[in-house]
Each structure stands twice: as C-alpha cells, then as structure tokens.
Amino acid sequence: MKVIVMGAGVVGVSTAWFLSRLGHEVVVVERAAGAARETSFANGGQISVGQSEPWATPGMPWQILKWLCRADAPLLFRPHLDPAQWRWGLRFLLECRPGRWRDNMRNMVALGQFSQQAYQDIHSAISFDYAHRSAGILTLLDTPREMREAGRRCRELAALGVRRELLDRSAMLAIEPALAHIAPTLAGAAWCRSDESGDVHRFTVGLAAEAAKQGVEFCYSTRINALLREGERLTGISVTGPSGHYATLGADAYVLAAGSYSPLLAASAGLRLPVYPAKGYSATVPICDDSKAPSVSITDESRKIVFSRLGNRLRVAGTAELSGYSSSLNAVRCAALLARARECFPGAAEWDKAEFWSGLRPATPGNVPLIGQSAITNLYLNTGHGTLGFTEGPGSGKALALLMHGEAPDIGFDFHKVKSA
Numbered sequence: 001m002k003v004i005v006m007g008a009g010v011v012g013v014s015t016a017w018f019l020s021r022l023g024h025e026v027v028v029v030e031r032a033a034g035a036a037r038e039t040s041f042a043n044g045g046q047i048s049v050g051q052s053e054p055w056a057t058p059g060m061p062w063q064i065l066k067w068l069c070r071a072d073a074p075l076l077f078r079p080h081l082d083p084a085q086w087r088w089g090l091r092f093l094l095e096c097r098p099g100r101w102r103d104n105m106r107n108m109v110a111l112g113q114f115s116q117q118a119y120q121d122i123h124s125a126i127s128f129d130y131a132h133r134s135a136g137i138l139t140l141l142d143t144p145r146e147m148r149e150a151g152r153r154c155r156e157l158a159a160l161g162v163r164r165e166l167l168d169r170s171a172m173l174a175i176e177p178a179l180a181h182i183a184p185t186l187a188g189a190a191w192c193r194s195d196e197s198g199d200v201h202r203f204t205v206g207l208a209a210e211a212a213k214q215g216v217e218f219c220y221s222t223r224i225n226a227l228l229r230e231g232e233r234l235t236g237i238s239v240t241g242p243s244g245h246y247a248t249l250g251a252d253a254y255v256l257a258a259g260s261y262s263p264l265l266a267a268s269a270g271l272r273l274p275v276y277p278a279k280g281y282s283a284t285v286p287i288c289d290d291s292k293a294p295s296v297s298i299t300d301e302s303r304k305i306v307f308s309r310l311g312n313r314l315r316v317a318g319t320a321e322l323s324g325y326s327s328s329l330n331a332v333r334c335a336a337l338l339a340r341a342r343e344c345f346p347g348a349a350e351w352d353k354a355e356f357w358s359g360l361r362p363a364t365p366g367n368v369p370l371i372g373q374s375a376i377t378n379l380y381l382n383t384g385h386g387t388l389g390f391t392e393g394p395g396s397g398k399a400l401a402l403l404m405h406g407e408a409p410d411i412g413f414d415f416h417k418v419k420s421a
C-alpha cells in the first residue's frame, strides 16, 4: 500500500518508520525544510508515562479561574472571538468530570506503556544519539497537601501498572544531589524510575534519517494546501512544492499527523477535529558546572515546569497558553521559566545564554490523541498528543501502522473514529 504521511514531527516520522517496517511504500510531506521544526523541536524532553495525567482534572476549572489574571500562570486561557477555542473550552470542562478524567488517564497510560515497547523496538533495530537517559523522573512537591495528592496519584498509577513512589527529602537528594539548594523548601518528591528523557529534535531527525535509509521518501519544503475529497475517500492532497509550483499527490491511504495544524487541514475535507493549540515555552541553557546541574529529569509540579539534561545543555520547559496560533514569545512567561531554573540550580548554567523557544501543543480537551481511521475511509488520524507527544509518539506510530496493516495492536486504547463528516 502507498501511504502519504502529512507532517514530519515526532508523530508523523514514527508512523512513517513503523509503516515502512511493515513493508508499505511511504511518502512524508512536510512544509518545513527538515523534520521536527515545529512542536517537536525543543520540548521538555521527558518520556514520561508516570506523568500521564490529563490537564482536565476535577479541580482544574477552579484552578484556571484562580490563574486567569496572572501573566505567569502555568495554564492560561486567553479568550478570543474564535468558535473553535470556545468549543474546545466547553469540551475541556466536560472532560474534567471524574469519570472522563479517569478514562482519559487509563488511555494515556496504556498508550505510554505501548510507546515504551515501541521505543525498545526502535532501539533494538537502529542506533543513533539523541541524548537519551533512562534515569527516571523526579516530581518536586512543595507542600504536605501536594504529597498527599501525589500519594493518591501513585496509587491510581499503580492500579494501571505504573510504579511511582513518594520520597522524603533525603531519599530525593540521594537520587538528585543538585536539588540541595531548594530541598528545604520542598515537602518531598515522587519518583518514577522507569521514566526517561532525551532530545526530541535529535530523536525525530535521527529516526527520519533511518526511515529514509529504509526507503521512506521525504518531501520537505512542501506545503499541503488542502485534502481533496470525493464522497467517502480522499483522492489526493493539493500541495505547493519547493519551487512554488502547485501539484496533486496521491496514495492509497493518508495519515494526518500535522500537529496543531491538523484541524485546519481536516476542515478542508469537511472534518472537524477537537484539537486546539496550547502554546508552551522552553529555554535551553549551556551547563557550566556539572555538579550543580540535575542529572535526572525533573518536574516542578505546582509550577508545571520540567527540567531535562540534554548532554551539556539544560532544557527548561513548561506553561500553557490557550490563545490561538501565535507562536510569539511572551517575555513574562520566559522570565518565569528561567527564574525558577536559576532558583533551583544556581551556578549550574550560563543563564544569560538561554535560547528561548515556543511551540504549539496539539491539545485535545481530554489529552487523549486521535488515532485511527476517520470518517473518510482512507484518511487516518494520528494527532492531538498535547503534552505527551514525545512520550506517546513512537507508540502512536506503531499502533496506527499496525491498524492500517490490518493487525490489532495489543493495547487497551480507545482508537478514534470520527463520526461526523
């Protein structure tokens, strides 16, 4: 079967790699000049099944209200006259109901665990350097209340097969001595030994290079303008190539993996997808004193900031802003990231050399990505990975490739089927 994969982020490239391993002819169409130039460029670097918790929790609506007026709020909703934003917001509120939240978490954990196996498949087939660390992830907890809440979450994750444990300060410091400076301000930490970290850009570019060796064709600098539909099938995609010429590309099947832009392309074929961009920021800073920099990846729970060691650089990432498609950098939010990093790890990095970046997480209201066949029979979806695209990307790619190949992936995940076209 010939398949066109739309988008060369971590999700599209993973899908292409697994499809090609199953013997399919694959063409990846990407508007940027290379792989992983959008959201899969400079994210938090965590491969974190232990963080499989949706934003939409029962307490979140109240929390968002409290954050509404804070420019440095971890999750910020900036209302626009945009029906897609309001529709998404309403669905988000519905996903906060306890039953939905639990179901979403179950799906996220199942996909994350399947993705861990998919990473193993990749590691055993090929080898390339992406600053990968299998050193676990620590979640910092400020207060006894956060410890109690994290304890509940550990039990919920344990029921789903993920081992995450609570640590007191000394056990936390034994794992990460670089936290010594802020340890007195913390109540403790949660520790997920099986979590990992790495550089998403290097991973995706490395996997794309391996996929190309396997025969996958990459059409870079090629913008998809519209999906061409006749009845219940796509007949092709209309593109503008590197030289500015229009063309139509055709295949037997199509995979939509265009991240936050997936709903815009889907709309051209009459499909409405509940995906909305949630902007986040990162700072990448050169490490100047190894002993003061963290060696394990860290999540600062209350500030929703993550720290990952990527070779000789420290990646600090976080915050979410529902404010449309602008990728402009907000100085207050960038400063908040860096201020917390300096506070946690003084002297570890050359803070004045920080490189800032923003990316648009393709977020669904319940944090569960849309994977599976759409109402257009030869169009498949692999999009909406929100906060966990690096964690779930290879698993999503493998699961969708198997489905398209006619095999049922061994995973307790609710695959998506869009009903209205």
Ligand SMILES: Cc1cc2nc3c(=O)[nH]c(=O)nc-3n(C[C@H](O)[C@H](O)[C@H](O)COP(=O)(O)OP(=O)(O)OC[C@H]3O[C@@H](n4cnc5c(N)ncnc54)[C@H](O)[C@@H]3O)c2cc1C
Residues within 6 Å of the ligand: 006, 007, 008, 009, 010, 011, 012, 029, 030, 031, 032, 035, 036, 037, 038, 039, 040, 041, 042, 043, 044, 045, 046, 047, 048, 200, 222, 223, 224, 225, 257, 258, 259, 260, 261, 262, 265, 278, 279, 280, 281, 282, 306, 317, 318, 319, 358, 359, 360, 361, 362, 383, 384, 385, 386, 387, 388, 389, 390, 391, 392
């Ligand atoms: C600040 C921040 C921190 C994060 N931290 C983590 C983390 O620690 N761990 C984790 O698991 N996840 C994290 N994420 C989420 C993760 O980065 C995303 O879920 C993931 O990168 C999404 O991958 P994707 O392939 O779906 O989208 P993208 O990487 O955006 O890829 C989509 C591709 O489609 C292309 N495209 C779009 N429209 C068109 C068109 N019309 N024509 C041609 N090409 C098109 C784009 O150019 C792009 O290359 C973070 C995200 C952010 C913003």
